[in-house]
Amino acid sequence: MQTERLGEQLQHLGFQFYTGVPCSHLKYLINYAINECEYVAAANEGDAVAIASGAFIGGKRSVVLMQNSGLANAVSPLVSLNYPFRIPLLGFVSLRGEPGVPDEPQHELMGNMTTRLLELMQIEWRYLSYDMDEAMQQLIEASRWIDRNRSFFFVVRNRTFDQVALRKQELVSRMNHLQTARQEADQYPSRYEALTVINAMKDRHTVQLATTGITGRELYEIEDSPNNLYMVGSMGCVSSFGLGLALTQRNNNKDIVVIDGDGSVLMRMGSLATNGTYSPPNMLHILLDNNAHDSTGGQSTVSHNVQFVKIAASCGYVQSIYTHNLAELQWAMEEWKRTKGLTFLYMKISKGYREQLGRPQIKPFEIKQRLQSFLRNDPPEGGQYEKRQEEYFA
Template sequence: MDTGIFGENLRQLGYTFYSGVPCSYLKNLINYAINEYDYVAAANEGDAVAIASAAYLGGQKSVVLMQNSGLTNAISPLSSLNYPFRIPLLGFVSLRGEPGVPDEPQHELMGKVTTQMLELMDVEWQYLSRDLEEAQKQLIQADELVAQNRPFFFVVKKGTFDTEPLKKQQNLIHSNEIIRRVYKDNQRPTRHEALAVINSVKDKETVQLATTGKTGRELYEIEDSANNLYMVGSMGCISSFGLGLALSQPDKNIVVIDGDGSLLMRMGSLATNGYYSPGNMIHILLDNNAHESTGGQSTVSHNIDFVNIAASCGYTKSIHAHNLEELEACMHEWKKTKGLTFLYIKISKQSKEQLARPAIKPYEVKERLQRFLQIDSIEIKEVDGS
């Protein structure tokens, strides 16, 4: 089908934000998205889902694109982010390894189980028709489900989209301007103490995103507020979620609170964040060298220089804070000067005993945050049949 007309149909329905990972079956739709709209090239498919999901929460109807081999990478956010938070998105996944169609051996199994995986995750899906008129009808049906806070995926077979040449791209080049490395002993406060400082700097223009586990639970105990989001799964996706929200809400200050175990799981997100470089995002890493939320097992962060890595990925500022006073001062400085900032602090392995869990359900957290952001429900629009 004509890729440009199909893409215009998507625009008429309000879909102008795209994130994904390339696939040859989807290259023409991806080229169209890059040529015409906001497209975020994610390091992996799970990050793409997190980015697109946050953009939707921030008021932009979003599309995620991936090869079916990458659907396995996206299982975590689809099952533990989109499902419990009831965050919808429109997805396109290729059908590499389609039974009866010659393909590479690594695609054989995924070709057999792609649609079964979507069904197991309670994701509605359809094979996308090659006929434009029929595909337009399918888009309207899919959009109706998205409007009900449900993700919908089109499974795309080989040869579905007509050629869409990729226009010349202007690469975004962002380099580190400020780096402050370790130069004295670390205070190693508790996570609770560090979170209390971070929360004290919050204002009505701030959104705080806390990674899964005890980070979100302790922030909830310090102060539960409408501009907090507590990730309950999707380990490693919090900074990608922050990127999507920062890009869709440029007037808000997006504070991402991460942990070493979480960041290690999806370190490719640092490169993506640095490339798109939203100036309204600060990425705070609380490093205790442990998976403390699950019993204190050691991570492999002991020998990693996160500050240098973030700087090399293009974060405008990359700073090692040695104590709570520096942590607070750096946050106040960021609020004045902005710029994508990585703020690192060593914390102890101590945590509060009898730590509560949020009483509010994940989808209620999402809805409350949308009200804080003043995001109205998006009306379903009819597709022009031309």
């Protein structure tokens, strides 16, 4: 297949944002994406799905590329982020371990179940045709599924793409410019108190992304607004989602504030390296660490043994700051709004949460729709929300 012709058709259909993890079956399509489009190299396939999802919310039709072994890594966000939020992605997944084709033993089982796994996740799929004209029609069909808010994946056999040489890549080294360590006793405010401070700092240019579980539920209770998104499932994916969204909003005067938890960051710490490398200046990453999985009964995490500020700094965050109390948190946010640059703020909080804490009463796909409207600066539709947009930012 003429890889460049296929890529040009994808561009014509609006797919110019790619992210993924390499596979030998997909290498020439990946080379094309790196050469001709915007490509984000993810640390793992689940992160790639989250990055592409954030980019889609920000207005870019997105493509994810992965080996079928990595499809298993992507199951969590595909079923608990993309499905409930109705975020459609175009995917290319290789068919390692194709039945009847000699391959490595680790690919045998996944090769037998790849298409069934896609069907179980209710993802439309097709084998990408070797015939160029038929493949071009398949791309049009896939685009129509995306228009209906349904993800569509192509299963790619070996030797599908013809050669595309990878141009020389200029690697940019990201340097940390400010790192502060613990210098005094921690205040240990509640998560609710910390979220109240964070929420009070938002303005009409701010998007707030709250990680899975209690964090999202408490932010919703403090103030539900069209510039909030509350993650459900897909634990560990919020900062990757924020990266994809921030990359699309760099020139749109929108700030992306990612509110994370220790269990979430620990689950996908490779995302910190990706965030640092692509370093969107309009992204603020806040970690509220209570050394516990509060949503599931308060079991301890291993965060007490991790120096997150140093890790973020070593991954290339421009600033990585330890805040000891609510006043420092507010000050650091004010400084970030003035200076920008990818920044990591860390604060220890107390365990626990208020009894009878409610849950968002708005469906995830409705949250997606109103956030997309906010990003487009659309006014709320009449009667859709209880408050008018200007009341949120009075």
